[in-house]
Amino acid sequence: MIRVLIADDEPLIRAGIRMILTSADDIEVVAEAADGRAAVELARSHRVDVVLLDIRMPVMDGLTALAELGRAAPGARALVLTTFGERENVLRALRQGGAGFLLKDSAPGELIGAVRAAAAGDAYLSPAATRHVADSLVAGPAEARGEEARRRVGVLGEREREVLALLGEGLSNADAGRRLHMSEATVKTYVSRILAKLECENRVQAALLARDAGLGI
Template identity: 80%
Template sequence: MTGQPIRVVIADDEPLIRAGIRMILTSDPSIEVAAEAPNGREAVELARAYAVDVVLLDLQMPVMDGLTALAELRTAAPKARVIVLTTFGERENVLRALEQGGAGFLLKDTAPAELIQAVRAAAAGDAYLSPGATRHVVEQLTLGRAVVRGKEARQRVAALTGREREVLGLLGEGLSNAGAGRRLHMSEATVKTYVSRILAKLGCENRVQAALLARDAGL
């Protein structure tokens, strides 16, 4: 992203929410709001037309809901990173969105600084896992599926080395590469190499999917 602003599409059917998000994002000179969409269909079209880096995507929208839009964005704008906008009442849909390749999620009452941090992280290729809210929601989402998914997750994780399992466990806690590096006394670059290797071995598309797998496996 060096020298170029992070281009964002805001997709939410509530004009006031879009206006609030735009105001926050445009306060950062490294972020440009390329367009706004009131529904999932327009979000897909605008993300394709503007070749954006990040899409902030509400799940509950008319014409095309967020989950359907997320699936279409993977083809229409494959380079765009999608951050889901949600409430605690949409837990099951959030899990589905993360499993379908969403780069993370934000609650609609997220603090402005965290919103900017999430957009920057997504644009840099990282999933945004809030150390507080995300960890809580992931725990709640996976609780009901733990028995069904746990065995499969443990089988997949068994292919990892001991150190790789340690790194995966820290992803499940929501740590960044830098945070995991500090915990394991590694450089951030070394952790990044481990993460890439882990994603390839597990067949995960991104860190969020790996984090969910770590939780299922009990790491």
């Protein structure tokens, strides 16, 4: 059972997310928080697997809470809840260890899938938001970004590029393994190697780089 904490200062948002998540047989909402500080304490005391974390909250904002979660509940994976208007904060969240991001108005199936992906140790990129956010996170025109991305990806071997392309599609390690006919553990090893070579801090950054480089497109 995946243990989830919902952290958002809007009661209606929390209620809606809870209703969606509890419809899944493998997900349990064990706590809710209306501010970042409470989220950190509840994540520690309830031993949660996944935290759905709003960026804008009182007492302690989501970005500060994300950094605290890494120390207080290192086993918890944080998914950042965002809107298009908050896209400038997404890269900061990813650098601080966020497992990915999705929009607050995401479809119910997408929300459930994101929680499952995070619990499995994979990153989640909201298909509806990724390109919109990436355009704001990476400086310079699209052509220049693509050229820089292709230069960086050039250090990878053929198999590493194939794995990176699947990261760009948002596939989990298990799904990428099935696609490439290799074990999940082998894919995980490739991902670690790719992150090191590309100097990316997490899978999400690598996935954005893959998209800018045109891999898998």
